[in-house]
Every structure is written in C-alpha cells, then in structure tokens.
Amino acid sequence: MKDVAQLDLDTLIACPKCDALYRVGVVNKGDQGRCERCHTRLFTRRRDAGLVIIATAFASTVLVIAALFLPFIEIRRLGFSNAATIVDAALAFYGGPLFALSLAVLALIIALPLARLVLTIYTLTPLVLDRKPWPGAKRAFRFSEAMRPWSMAEIFVVGCAVSLIKLTDLARVEIGPAFWMFVAVVVLMAVQNVVMCRWSVWKALDR
Template identity: 30%
Template sequence: MSNSDFEPIACQECGQLHRYRPVASGKTALCSRCGGVLYRNRPQMLNEVLALTLAGLMLFVLTNLFPLLGLRAQGAEQELHLFGASVAFWEQGYHLVAGLVIFTIVFFPLFELLAVLTVLLTIRFGWQPQPAIFLFRWMREFKPWGMLEVFMLGVLVAVVKLGDLATLIVGTAFWSFAGVVITMAASTVLLDPFVVWRELGKGCLR
C-alpha cells in the first residue's frame, strides 16, 4: 500500500476528513457525516471518459465547420455558424457580449475537452504529470464559465420563436452541437476528480 493511501481525504460537501480505503469494483465511498460521494471504484471509468472526450472533440469540429441554423424568408436565405454568433454581436457594437460569447461557447469548452484528453493520455501512457496537473486544476476553475447548455437553450427558444416568422433550416452543426453538450455532460458525471488526482500523484512519485 502506498503512502498516499494514508493521506486524509476531505469531503467536498462538508469538509469531513477520512482515510482512504479501497472499495469493491462498482462501489462508492460515502462521507460518514453528510453522505456525499468521496470516490468511486469504476475500473473502466478512464476509458469511458476518453471515448466521450474524443467523440466530443470530433463533434466540436463539426459544429464549427457547418452552419448551426438557416433562416429563409421572402426568398432570401441566411446561415448562422457558431463562431458567427459572436461576430454578429461584434459588428453591432456589442464588443463585451461578443467576447463573452466566444469564450463561453468556443474557448472554454475546447479548453476543457483538450485538458481532459491530456490528463487521460498522461495517466494512460505515464507522461510527466505536471502539465496535466496544471491543466486539470485550471479546467476545474474555468468549468463554470462553459455555458454550452445555456446557449443550446437559447437556440431552442429562437427556433420556437422564429418558427412562425420564417422557415428555419436546422443545420448539421445543430445536431453535432447537441452531441457536444451531451458528451461533455456525461464526461463530467463519470469523471471522478479523486481518481484523477490520485493517478497523477502516482506519476509524481515515479
């Protein structure tokens, strides 16, 4: 048993300290005070998250290559790309809003996907853990700023509101964008930060 097995583990919900104890496959360790999740034993967790992350990256590329929505009215047709949403705000003089849009729906999600991929590959291949530790720490700090779900909700509202005024064409990027939201949400649910920190810590000891 390694020295890290004796290090105290703080509950993320109430701060109660516990000593690490291995649990059976598929089981979850809970806080003795509040019942919050401390860590899980999922043997295939890292592989599952890796698959979701790779799928998310491919869908993210498709989302930015193809139009998100098309609008046809009075014989004219206009397409909207994901990046084009921030450009439209910029051209109308809403520079701050344009910056927030590009960061929250493009930069932060892409950073999260690439950071998770780097962390998982570092654990799998035993690379130097310091870059992965840096990326994982900042990914968790930036995560609240990734607002893909909010943007997706806004797109759905626009589809409903504009449906009576013009003919809406749902582009390829709309479905790939929905896939990005789903894969990133599933990855967040599956990925256990305790396991990640523990595996990266083992790399520091090698």
C-alpha cells in the same frame, strides 16, 4: 482523538458540499464512497472510466471543431434565406458597442469547452496507458476543473432551442447539422462528468 495535523493528508478526503473529512483506505475498482452527513458522492472507481472519458473527450473535440464550419441555423422567409454558423452567431455584435459580449460568447461556448477537452485528454492519456503523468499534468487538470463552471455549451444549446421555438412564428427555421453536433457534445460532456472520479485522478497524478 488524533489531531488532524498529525494525520496523513494523503488518506483524507473532504466532502465538496459540507466539508466533512473522512479517512480513505485502499480503494478498489467498483468501490464507491458517500458522505454520511449529506450523502454527496465522494468517489467512484469505475472500470475503464479513463477510456470512456478520453473517448468522449476526443469525440467532443471533433464535433466542436466540425460544428464551427457547418450551418447552425437557416432562416427562410418570403423566398429569402440566411444561414449562420456558430462563429457567426457568437460574433453577431462584433464591431459594435457589444464587442465585449461577442468575445465572451465566443470564449464561453467554443474556447473554454475546447480547452477543457484538450486538457482532459492531456491529463488522462498517460494514466490510462499506465505511464507516468506528462509534465504539467496536475496544473492542466487544475485549470480544467477551474474552467468547468464557465464552460457554457449546454446553456447555449438550451437558449438557442428556446429562441428557435419563438422564431417559428415569424419564419421557417431549419436546424443545421452544427446544432445537433452541439447537442451531442452536451450529452458527451455530461457522460464525462458523471463517469469521472476526480479524487481517483488526483491520486493517480500523485503517484
């Protein structure tokens, strides 16, 4: 049996769940690879996956930016009404003892998702156009992947949905367009995560 140190590392792929090592040959579009030990998907070469990812990233970026300036929620009670945007909700504790919490919410639901989308577009655009990766593309994609666990737009949407259900007993609640935009962003980002083959992206960046 060959020692691992003597193998060509470019032909190896490690399972992200159980760390099993596999040697990968030529991978064509449409091919899939799964771990024999834990059945985790290792790679999937989908046709036109890059175009789908860039399209969803562009759409998500536009929706997030637009949602910042549109009403997220409006509450009516006894003839009075109050509307709030996403920024208003994130900065609800601004200036108080929970100032750090406001900044954290702003970063996790707005700044980090936007940064990930921009970095994804920057990384994949030249690859889809069959051109040389732009300067710093590897670092950009690495940062994007590092921020993935901290991008919590979907958790924010679920939390808001639960809160809105509880508020309906106290006042009339109207969901604004920004809420539905964020729901669309969550769906688009889920599609992006399913379609993206990170192993294929790294291989393309190493060309």
